[in-house]
Amino acid sequence: MEVDPVSLPLASPLSTATGTIERREGFLVRLEDSPGIGEAMPLPGWTESLEGCREVLETTKSVVRKRGLDAALDELDPSETPAARHGLDLAIADRHAREAGQSLAASLDPSPSQSVPVNATVGDASPEETAERASAAIDAGFETVKLKVGARSIGEDVSRVRAVRDAIGPQPEVRVDANAAWTVADARRAIDGLVPLDVSYIEQPLAADDLDGHAALRDRGVEIALDESLRDVGLDAILDAGAADVLVLKPMAVGGIRRARTLALEARQQHLDPVVTTTVDGVVGRTAALHLAASLRIERACGLATADRLADDFAPDPAPVSEGRMVVPDALGIGVDPSLRR
Numbered sequence: 001m002e003v004d005p006v007s008l009p010l011a012s013p014l015s016t017a018t019g020t021i022e023r024r025e026g027f028l029v030r031l032e033d034s035p036g037i038g039e040a041m042p043l044p045g046w047t048e049s050l051e052g053c054r055e056v057l058e059t060t061k062s063v064v065r066k067r068g069l070d071a072a073l074d075e076l077d078p079s080e081t082p083a084a085r086h087g088l089d090l091a092i093a094d095r096h097a098r099e100a101g102q103s104l105a106a107s108l109d110p111s112p113s114q115s116v117p118v119n120a121t122v123g124d125a126s127p128e129e130t131a132e133r134a135s136a137a138i139d140a141g142f143e144t145v146k147l148k149v150g151a152r153s154i155g156e157d158v159s160r161v162r163a164v165r166d167a168i169g170p171q172p173e174v175r176v177d178a179n180a181a182w183t184v185a186d187a188r189r190a191i192d193g194l195v196p197l198d199v200s201y202i203e204q205p206l207a208a209d210d211l212d213g214h215a216a217l218r219d220r221g222v223e224i225a226l227d228e229s230l231r232d233v234g235l236d237a238i239l240d241a242g243a244a245d246v247l248v249l250k251p252m253a254v255g256g257i258r259r260a261r262t263l264a265l266e267a268r269q270q271h272l273d274p275v276v277t278t279t280v281d282g283v284v285g286r287t288a289a290l291h292l293a294a295s296l297r298i299e300r301a302c303g304l305a306t307a308d309r310l311a312d313d314f315a316p317d318p319a320p321v322s323e324g325r326m327v328v329p330d331a332l333g334i335g336v337d338p339s340l341r342r
């Protein structure tokens, strides 16, 4: 197992209620002999720190040498060091798929979908700017836009969504992501303003641990999706509280695509609908998340259209967005050269 530090600047930083993402730093994990590649891109607030990830991957190297890959994977705690675990898990999964002569999606499920619908991700900006970005996305073929909210007053956010609806018309799906910025009272006001604008879902309106609050927001004309809550309180608590309609899965934040897949299948059994998104990862992590979504045959738009935000990437994009969908690479494994270096 080899670990290479990597750094990707963002061409368009992503502004959210909890700050702006400007650069992604992490590690490529490579397996030799029988090749496989993974990506460990910690995102502070969502995963361990960069330093924490570096340290645990160093330790993991020697565990792999002494006790093998599977033992090393078992030692990585998905809640303590999810990005490091994602890196190794993905390298192993990529290797397995390659050895089986299959794409990653096909190695996860016998009948994966060939393409996945994706949403455009529109960060916080003025109403005019937000509407312009949303229109540009619709013109480029997207059928769903996800707007970041929660950085401004409820009144301003509702005005932003109204500007978007006025600009793109009634057909496209509009969803919003508050990144836990609202109180219950804020969220009720926001829902009153957003329902007439036909917003499909609100992602993480309230604090991650406020499951009862989220449960009380359901069935008011807009679905509730949970993202941060999965990281902080876990799937069982979300299911027990009946807190959501949609579960947002970020493979980098849950400790790997295979763990994300298990969580998605569990959620579905309880009528909680999974959606897969990236943490604005490089081509290895992003394309792996696409394979995961395809293996789950997700029909809701997924948050995988994040390649455009990067100013640079490790390799050419094997799954560019076209007409609002990403086509799953029909090559071995992830479909990215497993020997690529930075």
Ligand SMILES: O=C(O)CCC(=O)c1ccccc1C(=O)O
Residues within 6 Å of the ligand: 021, 119, 120, 121, 146, 177, 179, 227, 277, 278, 279, 280, 302, 303, 304, 306
């Ligand atoms: O879901 C998307 O459209 C893209 C991913 C995204 O919004 C995101 C990216 C990095 C960190 C957090 C989030 C989020 O969903 O909250």
Ligand SMILES: [Mg+2]
Residues within 6 Å of the ligand: 177, 179, 203, 204, 227, 228, 248
């Ligand atoms: Mg979110």
